[in-house]
Amino acid sequence: MPDALDATPYDALLLLSFGGPEGPDDVVPFLENVTRGRGIPKERLKEVGQHYFRFGGISPINGQNRALIAALREDFAGHGLDLPVYWGNRNWAPYLTDTLREMVADGRRRILVLATSAYASYSGCRQYRENLADALATLRAEGLELPRIDKLRHYFNHPGFVEPMIDGVLRSLADLPEDVRDRAHIAFSTHSIPLAAADTSGPVEAHGEGGAYVEQHLDVARLIADAVRERTGVEHPWSLVYQSRSGAPHIPWLEPDICDHLEERHAAGAPAVVMAPIGFVSDHMEVLYDLDTEATAKAEELGLPVRRSATVGADPRFAAAVRELILERAAVERGQDVTPCALGTLGASHHVCPVGCCPSRAPRPAAAGTDSPYA
Numbered sequence: 001m002p003d004a005l006d007a008t009p010y011d012a013l014l015l016l017s018f019g020g021p022e023g024p025d026d027v028v029p030f031l032e033n034v035t036r037g038r039g040i041p042k043e044r045l046k047e048v049g050q051h052y053f054r055f056g057g058i059s060p061i062n063g064q065n066r067a068l069i070a071a072l073r074e075d076f077a078g079h080g081l082d083l084p085v086y087w088g089n090r091n092w093a094p095y096l097t098d099t100l101r102e103m104v105a106d107g108r109r110r111i112l113v114l115a116t117s118a119y120a121s122y123s124g125c126r127q128y129r130e131n132l133a134d135a136l137a138t139l140r141a142e143g144l145e146l147p148r149i150d151k152l153r154h155y156f157n158h159p160g161f162v163e164p165m166i167d168g169v170l171r172s173l174a175d176l177p178e179d180v181r182d183r184a185h186i187a188f189s190t191h192s193i194p195l196a197a198a199d200t201s202g203p204v205e206a207h208g209e210g211g212a213y214v215e216q217h218l219d220v221a222r223l224i225a226d227a228v229r230e231r232t233g234v235e236h237p238w239s240l241v242y243q244s245r246s247g248a249p250h251i252p253w254l255e256p257d258i259c260d261h262l263e264e265r266h267a268a269g270a271p272a273v274v275m276a277p278i279g280f281v282s283d284h285m286e287v288l289y290d291l292d293t294e295a296t297a298k299a300e301e302l303g304l305p306v307r308r309s310a311t312v313g314a315d316p317r318f319a320a321a322v323r324e325l326i327l328e329r330a331a332v333e334r335g336q337d338v339t340p341c342a343l344g345t346l347g348a349s350h351h352v353c354p355v356g357c358c359p360s361r362a363p364r365p366a367a368a369g370t371d372s373p374y375a
Helices: 026-036 040-049 058-080 096-105 122-141 159-175 195-199 213-232 259-269 285-302 316-333
Strands: 012-017 085-091 110-115 148-152 185-191 239-242 272-276 306-308
Touching: 012 058, 012 096, 012 122, 026 040, 026 213, 040 259, 058 085, 058 285, 058 316, 085 096, 096 122, 110 316, 159 213, 159 272, 159 306, 159 316, 185 213, 185 259, 195 213, 195 306, 213 239, 239 285, 259 272, 259 285, 272 285, 285 306
Parallel strands: 012 085, 012 110, 110 148, 185 239, 185 272, 272 306
Antiparallel strands: none
16 A cells, blocks of 8 residues: 555545435435336335335435445544545435536546445446446536546455454354354345346456356455354355345346245255345445345244344444555556555456446446546
């Protein structure tokens, strides 16, 4: 890592996230934003919205992003990094375009983006870059001076992301009854995506069965499982599983589903399972509903003890990791030699997304990449 806390040439950090409703009246309009262009009837959206209505119509992701922003500002101030932090969402207020407009008005001209997705995939990277391009196109149409925008590299294997998850799994194992603890299985869970999207995730050279998306998750799962073995002296069987499927039934998605996996592990004699949501930065709706509600209910039905380990959230180590990633990228932009910080076998991800990385089905302009029309 570079020694000096110098973020030059960058003058702001933008936290870019998915967004979520803040009350019952927001749920259907939010889902209309998420599904725009797919022709889904409002009545169907109301059915889907039941997940949110169970929690008062409030998605926890917004509060978690506020907590992360507070943690970032505290870390930056404590280490002398003078870099303002802004927040914009893809699907709900504060909307990305509004935030970029505010940043331009504040005089920000070189912006770094931190997306709340740690892995390579269309929905976790390229789509955010397309959202940035859409927002810049709007600002250009309004006659505003456009800032230059870069995106921080994927941070799935940064120690500040991995270490909090290791601790979360250890705490969950310790919370299991002693008579099943050492024989518990670990189910590392992430969002399922269509096989076609998985196979084309990451740079072109990574395309293949599962692509970078599956490869990166497997590397993180091994890191955590190995650390658990080293710190407890117990080797726990583990699997990578998936959740939150939302596509048409005839389109193949990544499997196995977490609930199917719990049934399978129970039938095979597993005495307990720790569900570790390594694919998620915070405890948002997919974690609270698909794991804490649906999967936990399935486990209770089976009589299978389960625990769900914590996501990274606003852990100070993650805030520190973001600071390190900022300084790393800034040094690269200044032409300095940098040794990126990364664990596991895959090494640090690329700083700039290459052409053909995580392609969409219908090509669209995307900012913050080699093929950006806004470079």
